[in-house]
Amino acid sequence: MRLMPNLTFASDNTGPAHTRIMQAVVDANTGPAMPYGADELNARAVTRIREVFEAPDAAVYFVATGTAANALILATLANPWDAIYGHRTSHIEDDECNAPEFYAGGAKLRLVDGPDGKMTPEALRAAIAQSPGGDVHTAQRGPVSITQATEKGTAHTLGEIRALTQVAHDHGLSTHMDGARFTNAMVHLDCTAAEMTWKSGIDTVSFGGTKNGCLGVEAAIFFDPKHAWEFELRRKRGAHLWSKHRFLSAQMDAYMSDGLWIDMAQSANGAAARLAAGITDHPDTSLDYTSGSNLLFARFPRAIHTRLHAAGARYYLFGDADGPDDEQVLCRLVCDWSKTDEDVDAFLALMTAG
Amino acid sequence: MRLMPNLTFASDNTGPAHTRIMQAVVDANTGPAMPYGADELNARAVTRIREVFEAPDAAVYFVATGTAANALILATLANPWDAIYGHRTSHIEDDECNAPEFYAGGAKLRLVDGPDGKMTPEALRAAIAQSPGGDVHTAQRGPVSITQATEKGTAHTLGEIRALTQVAHDHGLSTHMDGARFTNAMVHLDCTAAEMTWKSGIDTVSFGGTKNGCLGVEAAIFFDPKHAWEFELRRKRGAHLWSKHRFLSAQMDAYMSDGLWIDMAQSANGAAARLAAGITDHPDTSLDYTSGSNLLFARFPRAIHTRLHAAGARYYLFGDADGPDDEQVLCRLVCDWSKTDEDVDAFLALMTAG
C-alpha cells in the first residue's frame, strides 16, 4: 500500500511496469525456449499486434528502446542520401543523439515547422519541394515521420494525419509514425489503432510499450512486409536482436492482452486531464497546449515551482534554476499510467497552497 | 518440479533466468525511479562490478545484448580506418552481422588464426605487421579483441592472455575481452576477474550476464575511464540507453551478489564436464577440444545423432541434416547454468542406448 503521494511527474519512464506485464515476464521464464524470437510467445505477441492493427500481413518486430524502433525503421525507409522529414521538436531530432542519422548512414533530418508540435501540410510540402526531383546535388526526398502523440503532448487528429500522409504519398514518399505515446493519443482520439495508422496513410509504426507500463519493449510495424528481411538484418546489425527474446515478447503479449495497453493509457490521460483542469483553474498558472495525451506544458510563477520542488515534486524545468519569484517558468509534467487522483490532487494542493 | 529431463543443449540462451535475477527485476519495480541510469540500483551494480574487478576507477555501463557491448566498445577503441584484430572464429566476425564494422564506421576485422579458437601471439604479430606504421594506404593498426571463453569452448590461460596483450601493447594497441562467457572461463581457470583482465593486460571487457542466467544484460567495462563520456554518447546514439534502466541494473546487481554469477558458471561448467566425460568414455563419440567452459564440440556417428534428435535432444548440428548412419557428424552442445546431472545423464543414456 502506498501511503505517500507520488509527486514525480518527470517522465513516463519514472513510473513502474504494470504488475501484469511483470508477471508475464516471470511466467516466460520456464523451461527451455528457442532464442532470437523463434519461440511461441513471440508468435503470439506478433499475432496480437496484427489483430489489434487489423493488419494480418504486417511485419512486426520487437526491440527494447523507442530510439531503436525509430532509427531502424527510418533507416529501412530512407536512403543515406535522403532527407527525412519531421517536426522541429520531434524526438528523432532532439532526443536521439543522431541515432537516426547513424542508422540511416548519414541521411539528413529536414525539419518542418507547425504549431503544437505538428507539421503543417504546407510546411511539409515546402520542405519536400526544397529537393527537386532528379537533381543529384541536394538531399533526395525520403520518408515523412509523424510523432503521435507529439513532443508537446498534443495529438494529431485523424484528419491531420491524413493530410500529412497525403502530402507524402503525393510525392511517392513513405510514412512513419513515432508512437512512443501511441496509445495515449489513440485513447484521446477514441479511435482504433488501424484508423490512426494505415487507414490514415501510415506505412510504419514505432509502437511504444516502455512509456506505457512495460519494462522496455517497442514494436516496429511495417504494414507492407516487403522490408521484413532487411529490417531483421538491420536489427541484428544494430545489436538489437535479443537472444532471450521471450522477455521482450512476453511484455508485448501481456501489454496487448485484455486491453491493458488501453487501460493504462486511459489512466495516464485521465490523470493528466485532472492535472490540466487544476492548472487551468488556478488564476496564476496556465497550459501551453491542449493536451492530447499524458503530457502537459505548464507555466507557473517561480514561487509556485519553488514550493512544489521543495515539497518533493519532480518534473522537467526549462530555463534557469533560479530567478525572481514572480517570473513565469515553463515546466513539463508527465503522468505515467500509475498516477492516481490522490497523486494529482496532492500536487495541485501544493500548487495552490501559497 | 521438473519431471522431464531438459534435453535442450542448443545454447546458453535457451536456458532460464535465475530466480534471484528475476526477483531483483520484480523488486526494482517499486516507486518512481529516475531514468537512464540515474538511479540507486545502477550505482550499486556499478560498484559491485568495480569491487569484483578490483578497479575502483573503471567506467562501467550496461546494455542488453552482448553484440552491443562488443560493438560499442570496439567502436570506442578503433578509428574507422583501423583494423580490429580477432580470431577467425570469433563472435565479432561470425555472429554479429557486421555490427562491429557498423558501429566502428567501417573499420575492418583482420582475422588471426590459431588452434582451439585462440590467436597465437605469432599470428597476431604477423597480422599487425601487415599494416606498417605511417603508411596511409593500408588499414591502420587498431585494437585486439580476445574471446574468453572462445567460440570453441576453450579458455585462454592467463599466460596466453598475457602473451596476446603483450603483443598488442608492444605496438601501442588497446585490448578488449569479449566475455560473453567470461565467468565460465574464469571459473575454469580458478582465478579472479582482475587476474583474467587488467592484471593480464586487458583494457576493456564485454562482461556477459545474458548467457549466464540473466534475462538480458551485459556490462561494458573500461579500466581506464578516459573514454567514459564517449561511450555514453555512443551507447545513446546506438539506441542502447534504456529509459527504465533500473531493469538492467537490477539484473546485474543480483548477478554479482553473493557469488551468484560464479555459482551459475560452476553449475554450467560442471554439467559440461559431466557431459564431456560421458562423450569421451563412449567408444564411438569424441570431443574436438578440451573445454574450458560450458561449451562442447562433439563428434557422433550420425546414427547416434538421429536417435538423440528423435528423442527430443536439441543442439546445433554442422553440415547436412541427412547422410549415412556411420558418418561422423559435428555437434555443438551447450550446458546452460540450469542443466542438472539428471539432464546430462538422460542425454548420455540416449547416446549410449543404441
Place this chain on the structure above:
Amino acid sequence: MRLMPNLTFASDNTGPAHTRIMQAVVDANTGPAMPYGADELNARAVTRIREVFEAPDAAVYFVATGTAANALILATLANPWDAIYGHRTSHIEDDECNAPEFYAGGAKLRLVDGPDGKMTPEALRAAIAQSPGGDVHTAQRGPVSITQATEKGTAHTLGEIRALTQVAHDHGLSTHMDGARFTNAMVHLDCTAAEMTWKSGIDTVSFGGTKNGCLGVEAAIFFDPKHAWEFELRRKRGAHLWSKHRFLSAQMDAYMSDGLWIDMAQSANGAAARLAAGITDHPDTSLDYTSGSNLLFARFPRAIHTRLHAAGARYYLFGDADGPDDEQVLCRLVCDWSKTDEDVDAFLALMTAG
C-alpha cells in the same frame, strides 16, 4: 580570338581554366615523379599556401573537389554525434547530397538563419544553446562552418567573421570556412588571406581553386596541424588521395604564383560589378543582395528573361520556366574569371533591348 560574346553566366564552373594553370599541368608532366604527394611540386605548393596565409605550421592538403574539402574537414572536426552549425542556405546543406553527414559518420547539420546568407551571432548562439552541455540525449555541439563568399554572393566583413568565430570559441567549438569563392570575398574585402581566416578566428579552410580558374583543385588547410595525420587517413579512406598528385599540386602552385589567384578573382568581381551596375540602373530589373563576390541574384520581368534566353544567355532560373511576361523572375548570375567587359555589355544590351 573570341568573336562571339560569352553569355554563359550559369556558374563559375562553366568557365575555362586559366592558361597559366593549364601550362603548369603540362609542365608537371615530365620525368618520373613520386606519387601521392611525395613530389617537389607538392612541397612547393604547400609552401606557397603557408606563405600567403602567414601560417608556417599549417597542415595543407589538396583534393579535387570543394565538397571533398568541406566534408573531409568537417568530418575531422566533428564527432558523429555532433551538430555542425551552418547557414540554412550553405553549400554543405543544399548542394552536397549529404556528403558532410556521410563523411562525418551521421553528424547532423544544424541550420542557422540570418539575412544575406550570413548567420547572425545571436542565431548561432541560440542554435548552440539548443544542445545543453553534458546531456547525452541531444546532438552534441560541434564545429561552426562559415561560407565565404556566401551562397547569396555576399561577403562577411572581418567583423562579422570575428563575431561568429567568437561565439564558437566561447563555447569551445572549432571553426571552418567554406571558401569555394574565398578569393572573390577576399578581394572584395581588400584584406589578406590571414586576416580573413586565422586572424579572424578561423581554424580550418576549404580554399577554393576550381571555381576561380583551376581545372579542379582545392586546399584543405588546418592552421593547427594536430589533425594532420587524421586528415591524411580520411582523405585516403575517402578515395581522394591522388596517385599522380602532381597534377593537383601543379594547379595550386601556379594559382598561387605571381598573384594569379587574386588577378582572376578581381577580374570576376569586376565583371560582376559591371553587371550589377547595369541591372541596378535598369528601371525594370533589380538585385536581391549587395554582392561581395562574382555572384548576383537578379530579378527580371519574365519578358526580359525570355529575350535573354532566346539570345543564348545562360544562367540559373528559380521557379517555373513559363509564366506571364510581367512576372518578376529570380535569376542567379555568375561571372567567372574570364568574363570580359564585352561579355557583360552584350548581356546588358540584350537586357535593355526590349
Place this chain on the structure above:
Amino acid sequence: MRLMPNLTFASDNTGPAHTRIMQAVVDANTGPAMPYGADELNARAVTRIREVFEAPDAAVYFVATGTAANALILATLANPWDAIYGHRTSHIEDDECNAPEFYAGGAKLRLVDGPDGKMTPEALRAAIAQSPGGDVHTAQRGPVSITQATEKGTAHTLGEIRALTQVAHDHGLSTHMDGARFTNAMVHLDCTAAEMTWKSGIDTVSFGGTKNGCLGVEAAIFFDPKHAWEFELRRKRGAHLWSKHRFLSAQMDAYMSDGLWIDMAQSANGAAARLAAGITDHPDTSLDYTSGSNLLFARFPRAIHTRLHAAGARYYLFGDADGPDDEQVLCRLVCDWSKTDEDVDAFLALMTAG
C-alpha cells in the same frame, strides 16, 4: 630528348601522362562548358566506352581515382550487412585504407585465397558457404570482386574469370572487376574488353586510366544500368562528382581514341617482358610469378639491390633495408607505358654489372 635512362620502376603512377591525353585536356579548355558531366565531351567518352565494351546500354561514369571507382561500385552492389569477396592480396583489402568498408556502410571484406593473386573457385565457394542463406547472424553474401591484372602482376585467363563469376552467379551474387591495370591484362590475353568482362560474367568494372597514361581518370561501368541513378547519387555524396567534369571526360575520350589505351599497355607490357627475360636469364635473380601485365616481383641477392639502388634505380622493396649481401630480397618492379628498351636495358646492365 631524354638522355638519361629512366630507372624508376616504383609504380605505374610515377610515369607521365601521354602527350595525347594531355593535349585533350588542353583542348577541352575552350569556351564555356556545362558542368557536372552535362557536356558533349562526356557523352563522347561514354559512347567510346560503350562501343569498346560492345555494351550500348551500359551506365558509365568517370571519377579521378581507382579507389573511388572500386569503393563506389562495391557500395552500390553490396548491402552494409554483406560480405564482399576478394583475394587476400587485392587492392581493396590492402591499399585502400578501408575505403570499401566506408563507402559500403560497414560491409565486410571476406578474403579468399589462391595462388598468383587469384582466388580459386573452390576457395570462393567455401567463403560464400561460410554465410548460410537466411541466417541473420552472419554477414550476408555480397558481391565478388576480381582484380585483373592481379596485384601480383598475373592475369586471370578468360576461363579463370568465368569459373569465378560462375560461382558468384550460382549463388545469385553480382561481380566486379577491379581493372586498375585492365588493359595490361587484356593485351596480355589478346582478347576484347567485352570478352574479358560481360562475356565472362563480369557485371561491373573499374576501368583504369590513371596507371596507363592518364592524369587521373577511371570509368565505373555497369553493364546493367539499373543502378545508374544510385551510382550518381553515391558519386556526388562521396564528393567525386567534378564540376569541371570535362577535364575527366577529355582524358578518357583521348585514351579510348585510335587505340591509345592499347598502345600504351602494349608498350608497358613489352618493357616488362623484356625486363622479365633479363631477370630470368640472370643466374642469381628470379621472378615469383609469370607476369600477365606490366608488374613483376623479382628476387635479387641484396648485393644486386644495393648496386641498383645506389645507381638510382627505384622500386618497392619488401622487408628490411639492410642485411647480408647474399640474402635474397623481394622487389616489385613496374613498367609504366613510357618505359623504353633503353631504360630496361640500363636497369639490366646495372643488375648484371657486378
